[in-house]
Amino acid sequence: MFRFAYPILTLLLLLLAGIFPAGAVESVRVPADASAIDLTRWVENYSSQGDRIQVSTAPGSDGIVRRIEVHARESGGHPAWIVFALTNDTDEQMERLIVAPHFRLVGSGVIWPDLGSERIAEITASQGIAPEKEESTDADVFRLTLDPGATVTYVAELKTPKLPQLYLWEPEAYKDKNTSLTLYKGIVIGIAGLLALFLTIVFVVKGAVIFPAAAALAWAVLAYICIDFGFWGKVFGSDVNADRIWRAGAETVLSATLVVFLFAYLNLSRWHVRASHVAGIWLMFLLALAGLAVYDAPVAAGVARISLATIAAVGLILVLYLATHGVERAVMLIPTWLLLVVWVCAAGFAVNGSLANDLASPALLGGLVLLVMLIGFTIMQSAFASGGVAHGAITDVERKALALTGANDIIFDWDVANDQIFVSPEIEDQLGLKRGELEGPAASWMDLLHPLERDRYRACLDTVLEQRRGRVCQDFRLHASDGHYFWFRLRARPVVGQDGDVVRLVGTLADVTDQKNALERLLHDAVHDNLTGLPNREIFFDRLELALVQAESLAELRPTVICVDIDRFRKINETVGVSAGDSILLTVARRLGRLLQPRDTLARISGDLFAIILVSESQTEQIVNFADRIRRAISTPVTFANREIALSVSVGIALFDPQWHPKREDMLKDAEIAMRHAKREGGGRIEVYRPSMRTQGSNRxxxxxxxxxxxxxxxxxxxxxxxxxxxxxxxxxxxxxxxxxxxxxxxxxxxxxxxxxxxxxxxxxxxxxxxxxxxxxxxxxxxxxxxxxxxxxxxxxxxxxxxxxxxxxxxxxxxxxxxxxxxxxxxxxxxxxxxxxxxxxxxxxxxxxxxxxxxxxxxxxxxxxxxxxxxxxxxxxxxxxxxxxxxxxxxxxxxxxxxxxxxxxxxxxxxxxxxxxxxxxxxxxxxxxxxxxxxxxxxxxxxxxxxxxxxxxxxxxxxxxx
The missing domain is CATH 3.20.20.450 (EAL domain)
Structure with a gap:
C-alpha cells in the first residue's frame, strides 16, 4: 500500500505548484556606498518547476505585490531557479554586477566535489532594464540597473542545481578586486614556475633521485595553481567543462608526486621491500585515477583529496618514526611536514565550508607554493651538506689511520677543538726535527712552510672549518733543518660532529719531492736545449712576443733579432766528428752568452743556428757593432784534441719595424733570410734584413x-x-x-x-x-x-x-x-x-x-x-x-x-x-x-x-x- 503512496504524493505536489505560484520574496536593500553584498542567503531556490515559473514580486514602494511568469530558454526542460529582489532607496540610478563564480574551493566538498561549471543561464527582471551578461572566464557576470526608489525582483535560470555563491558588486570595486587578485595570481604563478625550474636545473646538475621527485612535485603544484587561477584556460582556450577534467587530474597528480617525493626523500626502499610495494601500488592507483578523471571528474577528484589527506597522515607517522630512530633526513623534514599537515587540515575545513572566507582559496594556493619552497630548501640542505660523523666514529677513523701507517703513509690528524696536530714521527725524522716538534697548534707550521705556501695553507684550513665538507688535497713545501725544502701532499677530509661543526681533520701526508723534481726537469727540458741548456724555439718565441708587446707601449724599446749560424759546420762534423761539433756548439753558446746583457735572450733554434733577442741596444749602428763583436768573438779558433779549428759565422739582423713584423715568426724568418744572404755572399759577413732580400735573384x-x-x-x-x-x-x-x-x-x-x-x-x-x-x-x-x-x-x-x-x-x-x-x-x-x-x-x-x-x-x-x-x-x-x-x-x-x-x-x-x-x-x-x-x-x-x-x-x- 505504501509502495504507491510516494508517486501519488509527488504528483500532487507538482499539481499544487502549478496551481499555487511561488510566494513573494524578501527584498535586499542596496546602499549606495556598499561595494559588495553577499546574496547567497537571500536567494530563494526553486526546482522541479518545469520550463516555467510563476513568482510573486517583492512589494514595491506602493506596497503592491505583483505576479510574474518566466519561461526557460529551452522548453520541455526542468531547470533550477533562483529568485531574489533588490531595492534602491536612493535618489540615484545604480549599476551593479551580479557575480556567480564558476568554481569555489570553499564548500566544494570532498565526496563528489563541485569542480566548477557555468552557473546562471539567464536573469529576468520584473521591471526596468533587462540584465546584460558580460564576458568573464571564471564567473557568470550580469550588469543590473536599479532605478531610484525601485524594487526589482529577479528570476534566474540556473545551469546547475547548485549555486555556491552569488554576489552583488559595485562595478569599480569588482574591477579593483579582480586587478588585485590578478596581481596576486601572477606573483604566485611566477614563484611556483621559478621554483619548478630551479629544482629541475638542480636535478640536471646534481643528479640525485630526490631532485627529480621534488621537481615533479613543483611542476604538479604549478599546474594545479594555473588551473585553479584560470591561467590554463586562457593559454589553451579550454572551456569550463574541460577545466573540471584538468582540475581533477591535477589534484590526482599532486597526490601521486607527493607519494613519490616522500618515498624518494626518506629512501624507504632500504627499510623494507614492502614499503616499495605499497608505494608502487598506491602510485599506480593514483595514475589510474588520473585516467578516470576524463570520464568522471568528481569521483577522481574526491578520491584524490582523500588520498592527499591520507598521505599527509601516513607521512607524518613515518617521519616521526624515522626521526626517533636517528634518520637525519627525517629530522630535517619534520617542520615542513607538520606545515603540510596544517595545510591539509585548513584545506579540509575550506572544502567542507567551515572556512568560508573569500581569501581562503588564494591563501591556500599561496601556502601550497610555500610548502614546495620549504621542501626545496630541505632537500638542498640534505643533499649539499656533508653528512656528519659522530664522536663515536673517531675510533673507526683511527683504525683506518693505523692501516695507512702499515702502508707507510704519514698520518695527519688535526684535533680542531683542542687545536692540536698529530703527525707520524717519520716526517720529523726526514726533516731532521726533534720528536714532537711538528705537533701543536695549526699555526705552528707557518714557520716551517715555504713563504709562498703559507697563505694557501691558512686559507685551506679556514675553508674546511667554514664549509664543513669536502676533501683537502694540497701540495706544500716544508723546511728541513739543513735548509732544504721537501714537497708533501696532504690528503684529508673533515670529521663533522653532531652539532654540525668540524671536530677533526684526518688524512695522510705523502712525500712527493721526487715527483716535483721530475716534473720540473720535464718542464725545463720542454723549453730548453738538451746540449747547451739554452732556451729553445718555444721559449724564444714566447720572450720575443713579450718584447714586441712591450715595444708597443715603450717607444725606447726596439727589440732586434739576430741569427748566428756557423759557416761550414757540416763539414766540421764530417771532418773531426760529432763530439767536436758538440764541443764547438757549447763553446759558441758560452762566447755568445758572455756578450749579452741580462735583458737579452740567447736561444738555440736548431742545429748550429743560434738566435738572439737584443733589447739592450736600440740604435742601428750599435746593433751592427754588437753583431761585429759576435763575429770577432767567435772567429777565435777552437782547440779540440790538439787540433785548432777555425770558425766563422754568418750573422743576419732583423731590425724592429711594426709594419714589417706583425708576428713574432716573421721577425725570426727575416733574420734567417738575412743570415742566408750573408752565407751566399761567402760567409763571415753581417747582413741587415731588407724586404728585397725575399725576392732577390729569382725575382729580379x-x-x-x-x-x-x-x-x-x-x-x-x-x-x-x-x-x-x-x-x-x-x-x-x-x-x-x-x-x-x-x-x-x-x-x-x-x-x-x-x-x-x-x-x-x-x-x-x-x-x-x-x-x-x-x-x-x-x-x-x-x-x-x-x-x-x-x-x-x-x-x-x-x-x-x-x-x-x-x-x-x-x-x-x-x-x-x-x-x-x-x-x-x-x-x-x-x-x-x-x-x-x-x-x-x-x-x-x-x-x-x-x-x-x-x-x-x-x-x-x-x-x-x-x-x-x-x-x-x-x-x-x-x-x-x-x-x-x-x-x-x-x-x-x-x-x-x-x-x-x-x-x-x-x-x-x-x-x-x-x-x-x-x-x-x-x-x-x-x-x-x-x-x-x-x-x-x-x-x-x-x-x-x-x-x-x-x-x-x-x-x-x-x-x-x-
Whole structure:
C-alpha cells in the first residue's frame, strides 16, 4: 500500500505548484556606498518547476505585490531557479554586477566535489532594464540597473542545481578586486614556475633521485595553481567543462608526486621491500585515477583529496618514526611536514565550508607554493651538506689511520677543538726535527712552510672549518733543518660532529719531492736545449712576443733579432766528428752568452743556428757593432784534441719595424733570410734584413717589371734629408732622395732598385721625376719664405743622365717652369762619374751653370780625382763622403781631423763650400764645425723626411703646385 503512496504524493505536489505560484520574496536593500553584498542567503531556490515559473514580486514602494511568469530558454526542460529582489532607496540610478563564480574551493566538498561549471543561464527582471551578461572566464557576470526608489525582483535560470555563491558588486570595486587578485595570481604563478625550474636545473646538475621527485612535485603544484587561477584556460582556450577534467587530474597528480617525493626523500626502499610495494601500488592507483578523471571528474577528484589527506597522515607517522630512530633526513623534514599537515587540515575545513572566507582559496594556493619552497630548501640542505660523523666514529677513523701507517703513509690528524696536530714521527725524522716538534697548534707550521705556501695553507684550513665538507688535497713545501725544502701532499677530509661543526681533520701526508723534481726537469727540458741548456724555439718565441708587446707601449724599446749560424759546420762534423761539433756548439753558446746583457735572450733554434733577442741596444749602428763583436768573438779558433779549428759565422739582423713584423715568426724568418744572404755572399759577413732580400735573384726580373710601372702607380716618393748650417744650426737646404713603397714588398731600399734602374735606363725617368718634384717643392718653399741665403735642394744626377744631350733641355725647362732662385737647385754628381770623361763633364757642367743651376761634387774623397781637373769643374759645393769623414778607426783621431781640415781648406781655396756627410752624433757635428765645414748632414739632424714634413720643418705653410 505504501509502495504507491510516494508517486501519488509527488504528483500532487507538482499539481499544487502549478496551481499555487511561488510566494513573494524578501527584498535586499542596496546602499549606495556598499561595494559588495553577499546574496547567497537571500536567494530563494526553486526546482522541479518545469520550463516555467510563476513568482510573486517583492512589494514595491506602493506596497503592491505583483505576479510574474518566466519561461526557460529551452522548453520541455526542468531547470533550477533562483529568485531574489533588490531595492534602491536612493535618489540615484545604480549599476551593479551580479557575480556567480564558476568554481569555489570553499564548500566544494570532498565526496563528489563541485569542480566548477557555468552557473546562471539567464536573469529576468520584473521591471526596468533587462540584465546584460558580460564576458568573464571564471564567473557568470550580469550588469543590473536599479532605478531610484525601485524594487526589482529577479528570476534566474540556473545551469546547475547548485549555486555556491552569488554576489552583488559595485562595478569599480569588482574591477579593483579582480586587478588585485590578478596581481596576486601572477606573483604566485611566477614563484611556483621559478621554483619548478630551479629544482629541475638542480636535478640536471646534481643528479640525485630526490631532485627529480621534488621537481615533479613543483611542476604538479604549478599546474594545479594555473588551473585553479584560470591561467590554463586562457593559454589553451579550454572551456569550463574541460577545466573540471584538468582540475581533477591535477589534484590526482599532486597526490601521486607527493607519494613519490616522500618515498624518494626518506629512501624507504632500504627499510623494507614492502614499503616499495605499497608505494608502487598506491602510485599506480593514483595514475589510474588520473585516467578516470576524463570520464568522471568528481569521483577522481574526491578520491584524490582523500588520498592527499591520507598521505599527509601516513607521512607524518613515518617521519616521526624515522626521526626517533636517528634518520637525519627525517629530522630535517619534520617542520615542513607538520606545515603540510596544517595545510591539509585548513584545506579540509575550506572544502567542507567551515572556512568560508573569500581569501581562503588564494591563501591556500599561496601556502601550497610555500610548502614546495620549504621542501626545496630541505632537500638542498640534505643533499649539499656533508653528512656528519659522530664522536663515536673517531675510533673507526683511527683504525683506518693505523692501516695507512702499515702502508707507510704519514698520518695527519688535526684535533680542531683542542687545536692540536698529530703527525707520524717519520716526517720529523726526514726533516731532521726533534720528536714532537711538528705537533701543536695549526699555526705552528707557518714557520716551517715555504713563504709562498703559507697563505694557501691558512686559507685551506679556514675553508674546511667554514664549509664543513669536502676533501683537502694540497701540495706544500716544508723546511728541513739543513735548509732544504721537501714537497708533501696532504690528503684529508673533515670529521663533522653532531652539532654540525668540524671536530677533526684526518688524512695522510705523502712525500712527493721526487715527483716535483721530475716534473720540473720535464718542464725545463720542454723549453730548453738538451746540449747547451739554452732556451729553445718555444721559449724564444714566447720572450720575443713579450718584447714586441712591450715595444708597443715603450717607444725606447726596439727589440732586434739576430741569427748566428756557423759557416761550414757540416763539414766540421764530417771532418773531426760529432763530439767536436758538440764541443764547438757549447763553446759558441758560452762566447755568445758572455756578450749579452741580462735583458737579452740567447736561444738555440736548431742545429748550429743560434738566435738572439737584443733589447739592450736600440740604435742601428750599435746593433751592427754588437753583431761585429759576435763575429770577432767567435772567429777565435777552437782547440779540440790538439787540433785548432777555425770558425766563422754568418750573422743576419732583423731590425724592429711594426709594419714589417706583425708576428713574432716573421721577425725570426727575416733574420734567417738575412743570415742566408750573408752565407751566399761567402760567409763571415753581417747582413741587415731588407724586404728585397725575399725576392732577390729569382725575382729580379719581376722587380724590374714592377719598377717600370712604379712611377705610374705613384709608388715612387721623394724624401728630403736636411742639410744644416753649422754656424747657427738652421736648415740651409735638403738633399732629395728617391724612395719606393712597394704595395707587396713594403719599403724597397735605393741600393736595391737604383742599380736595376741604372742598368735598364729607367734611371733617366726617375732622375727627371726627382728633378721636377724637387724644383716644385723648392719653388713653394721659397715663395712662402723670404730668407737669405735662400733654401736650396740637391738632386743626384746619374751617369746616363749626364751622357744624355737632353739633360740641358730638362734642366732649362724645370728652371723656367718653377722660377726657383738662381743656383738654389743644385745638381749632385759623384766624383767617379765626373772623372769617367773629364772633358765632356767640364763642358756640360759649364753650360748647366750658365742656366742658373748649382753644382755639387758628391762623395768627394772616395775616388781618385786629379786636382788639376777638379779646378776646371764649376762646382760651388763639395760634399765630403761619409766613409772618408768617419775613417777614425783606420787613421786615428788626430790624423783623421788633419785630413778633414785639409780637404775643407782645399775646397775653400777653390771657392767652394764644404758639406760633411755622416754626421751621426753631436760630437761629429762639433768636430765638423771646428774644422771649418759650413754644412753637415746625417742622422744627427734626423732621417729623410716626406715633402709635408719638410714643409713643416722649414715653416713653409704653402702647398706646392702639382
Amino acid at each position: 726580373q719581376a722587380l724590374e717589371n714592377e719598377l717600370r710601372h712604379a712611377l705610374e702607380r705613384d709608388e715612387i716618393k721623394l724624401f728630403f734629408q736636411p742639410v744644416v748650417r753649422l754656424e747657427d744650426r738652421t736648415v740651409a737646404g735638403f738633399e732629395a732622395l728617391l724612395r719606393w713603397r712597394h704595395p707587396r714588398l713594403g719599403r724597397v731600399e735605393p741600393a736595391e732598385f737604383l742599380p736595376i734602374a741604372e742598368e735598364t735606363g729607367l734611371i733617366v725617368d726617375l732622375g727627371l721625376f726627382a728633378l721636377q718634384r724637387a724644383a716644385r717643392e723648392l719653388a713653394a718653399w721659397q715663395k712662402a719664405l723670404d730668407v737669405q741665403p735662400p733654401i736650396f735642394v740637391c738632386v743626384n744626377v746619374s751617369s746616363r743622365q749626364l751622357l744624355r744631350h737632353d739633360l740641358l733641355t730638362d734642366v732649362k725647362n724645370v728652371l723656367t717652369r718653377t722660377n726657383v732662385l738662381p743656383y738654389s737647385l743644385k745638381l749632385e754628381l759623384s766624383e767617379s762619374l765626373v772623372m769617367e770623361n773629364p772633358e765632356y763633364s767640364a763642358q756640360i757642367l759649364g753650360r748647366i751653370k750658365e742656366l742658373g743651376a748649382g753644382l755639387a761634387l758628391d762623395d768627394f774623397g772616395s775616388g781618385y780625382s786629379s786636382l788639376a781637373y777638379l779646378q776646371r769643374f764649376p762646382f760651388d759645393t763639395i760634399k765630403i763622403d761619409r766613409s772618408f769623414a768617419r775613417s777614425q778607426e783606420a787613421l786615428g783621431q788626430n790624423d783623421r781631423a788633419s785630413m778633414l781640415r785639409s780637404v775643407v781648406a782645399l775646397a775653400h781655396d777653390f771657392g767652394m763650400e764644404a758639406v760633411a756627410e755622416g754626421a751621426e752624433s753631436e760630437s761629429d757635428v762639433i768636430e765638423f764645425s771646428q774644422i771649418g765645414c759650413e754644412y753637415a748632414q746625417g742622422f744627427a739632424f734626423g732621417h729623410p723626411l716626406s715633402a709635408a714634413d719638410a714643409r713643416k720643418l722649414v715653416g713653409a705653410a704653402a702647398e706646392p703646385a702639382i
